[in-house]
Amino acid sequence: MTRIHPTALVDPAAELESSVSVGPYTVIGPHVKVGPGTTIGAHCVIEGRTTIGRDNRIFQFNSIGAVPQDKKYAGEPTELRIGDRNTIREFCTFNLGVPGAGGITTVGDDNWIMAYTHIAHDCHVANHTTLANNTTLAGHVHLADWVTVGGLTGIHQFVSVGAHAMIGFASAVSQDVPPFMLVDGNPLQVRGLNQVGLKRRGFSAERIAAVKQMHKLLYRQGHTLDVARIEIQAMSASRPEAAADVELMSRFLAQSTRGIAR
Numbered sequence: 350m351t352r353i354h355p356t357a358l359v360d361p362a363a364e365l366e367s368s369v370s371v372g373p374y375t376v377i378g379p380h381v382k383v384g385p386g387t388t389i390g391a392h393c394v395i396e397g398r399t400t401i402g403r404d405n406r407i408f409q410f411n412s413i414g415a416v417p418q419d420k421k422y423a424g425e426p427t428e429l430r431i432g433d434r435n436t437i438r439e440f441c442t443f444n445l446g447v448p449g450a451g452g453i454t455t456v457g458d459d460n461w462i463m464a465y466t467h468i469a470h471d472c473h474v475a476n477h478t479t480l481a482n483n484t485t486l487a488g489h490v491h492l493a494d495w496v497t498v499g500g501l502t503g504i505h506q507f508v509s510v511g512a513h514a515m516i517g518f519a520s521a522v523s524q525d526v527p528p529f530m531l532v533d534g535n536p537l538q539v540r541g542l543n544q545v546g547l548k549r550r551g552f553s554a555e556r557i558a559a560v561k562q563m564h565k566l567l568y569r570q571g572h573t574l575d576v577a578r579i580e581i582q583a584m585s586a587s588r589p590e591a592a593a594d595v596e597l598m599s600r601f602l603a604q605s606t607r608g609i610a611r
Contacts, residue, residue: 354391372409381414384433397445398426402433402458410439417444417470419488425452432458432476439464446471450489463500481518493528495550497543511601513550515543525605527567528597529560537610539568559584559591563598568611578602 352370353359359371362379369383372391380398383389387401390409395401399414407413414429416422427446430453441462446452450471456462457476466480469488474480478492481500486492491509498504499518510516510526517533517540526532531543542564547557562584566577582599585592602609 366403378414397429399429399431399445401431402435404433405431405435405437407437408439411437412442413437415442415444417447417488419447419470422447422470427452427454427470429454429456431456434458435460435462437462438466441466441468443468444470447488457494469506475512495546497546499533505607508607509601509605512597513543513546515546522610523607524610525601525607526610528601529594530564530610532610539564539610553590555588555590556594559588559594562588563595567609574602574609574611 354371354373356373357371357375359377360379363377364382366383366385368385370388372389374391375389375393378396381395382400384401384403386404389407392409393407393411395413397414425448427448429443429445435456444454446454447470454468454470454472456468456474459477460474461479463480463482465482466484468474468486471488472486472490474492475494477495479497481498483501484498485503487504487506489507490504493510493512495513496510497515499516499520501519502516503521505523508522508525511528513529514526515531516522516526520533520537521535522537529542531540532538533540542560544557547560563581566572566580581595584595
């Protein structure tokens with residue numbers, strides 16, 4: 350049977366799979382759904398139209414699914430969706446979406462989310478990310494797979510961070526961060542590529558060399574962004590082993606709306 354501490358308040362309409370564990374003094378609202386194997390610690394509040402997948406570990410003192418911090422929100426039935434196998438440490442706040450922007454905040458699978466992280470309305474956090482203590486995501490932020498964010502970092506609304514990028518400690522991120530890059534500071538600066546992270550994820554020497562070339566075209570040759578994009582796109586023919594990485598970068602640059610960190 351579902352293991353619910355006797356002091357927890359779980360609405361009868363909430364849908365908790367039979368192997369879910371709920372700690373003392375936690376409150377779970379009527380529209381919440383929680384998948385198998387998920388554990389929820391003490392003193393959490395999980396509310397709103399929130400769906401949580403399987404095998405998540407949610408530590409004590411979290412606020413999950415609260416209404417967005419947006420003055421335009423008027424109680425519409427928006428959502429928060431959390432995937433599988435995430436670790437969510439203490440004092441995190443994840444908000445519902447707002448109408449007009451999709452109305453859904455999402456967190457994918459296998460993320461490591463440390464204490465005091467804030468994920469605002471309509472953010473989309475993909476898979477395998479690491480968000481260190483006091484990471485703050487404003488509304489509509491997109492984090493792609495394998496992004497790492499250092500502690501005490503704030504990310505401006507509508508910013509996108511590309512796959513495998515790493516943001517250093519106490520950074521202010523107000524422009525899009527291309528895939529594979531290593532950035533930090535306030536104002537933000539590109540320091541190089543996330544070479545250590547790429548090696549840890551099994552990137553071959555050939556793929557890392559292609560990423561180095563893309564970094565050089567973007568940041569070391571004095572090119573305009575349009576010229577750099579054209580030259581990066583042309584790399585697919587000369588570096589077929591990294592064609593997927595080149596396509597990832599090309600697509601990110603083409604879709605950037607806030608301009609890239611340079």
